[in-house]
Amino acid sequence: MATGARRDFAALLDELLRDEAEAAxxxxxxxxxxxxxxxxxxxxxxxxxxxxxxxxxxxxxxAAPRPEPPRTQKQAKPTVKPPSTDPDEIAAELGxxxxxxxxxxxxxxxxxxxxxxxxxxxxxPAHLRAHAMIRMQVANMLIDEAKRRPLTKPGRGKAxx
Numbered sequence: 001m002a003t004g005a006r007r008d009f010a011a012l013l014d015e016l017l018r019d020e021a022e023a024a025x026x027x028x029x030x031x032x033x034x035x036x037x038x039x040x041x042x043x044x045x046x047x048x049x050x051x052x053x054x055x056x057x058x059x060x061x062x063a064a065p066r067p068e069p070p071r072t073q074k075q076a077k078p079t080v081k082p083p084s085t086d087p088d089e090i091a092a093e094l095g096x097x098x099x100x101x102x103x104x105x106x107x108x109x110x111x112x113x114x115x116x117x118x119x120x121x122x123x124x125p126a127h128l129r130a131h132a133m134i135r136m137q138v139a140n141m142l143i144d145e146a147k148r149r150p151l152t153k154p155g156r157g158k159a160x161x
Contacts, residue, residue: 013038016047082131083119090138096146108143115139 041047084090091097094111103111117123119139121132 010038013041017041020047080128082128083135085131085134085138087138087142090135091142094139094142096142103146105147108147112140112143 094115096103096111116136116139119132119135121129121136124132
């Protein structure tokens with residue numbers, strides 16, 4: 001009986017029947033096995049598994065060299081540098097530098113949606129999701145500040161004395 005290779009139960013039974021047939025010098029084609037014929041064969045008493053034989057098969061199986069699992073090529077992460085999470089760089093990307101703080105709220109909402117379309121964590125590769133989440137948080141913070149800014153600029157809102 002061959003050892004070392006992983007076999008299913010039907011293959012093991014086929015091999016046992018072949019071994020028994022060879023030992024009994026029975027000539028003929030190997031039988032096809034279905035569940036009923038296997039059960040009949042097991043209950044017939046023609047297959048004998050002694051304790052010594054089972055122990056020998058077990059030891060031979062344990063001593064056999066293990067085949068190496070098939071090597072799969074690991075998906076290499078692209079060497080793309082993650083986008084910056086620096087607030088100044090994100091503000092420049094959004095166009096919120098200089099007088100952009102005076103932009104109307106609808107324009108700022110459009111900036112937020114466009115930025116989210118390009119940078120949302122659900123739209124980037126898995127290895128960049130943490131950076132994308134930080135970028136979205138920073139962008140949202142910058143846009144919220146820009147929306148509040150026109151209300152606090154001098155000359156707007158309440159008059160000062």
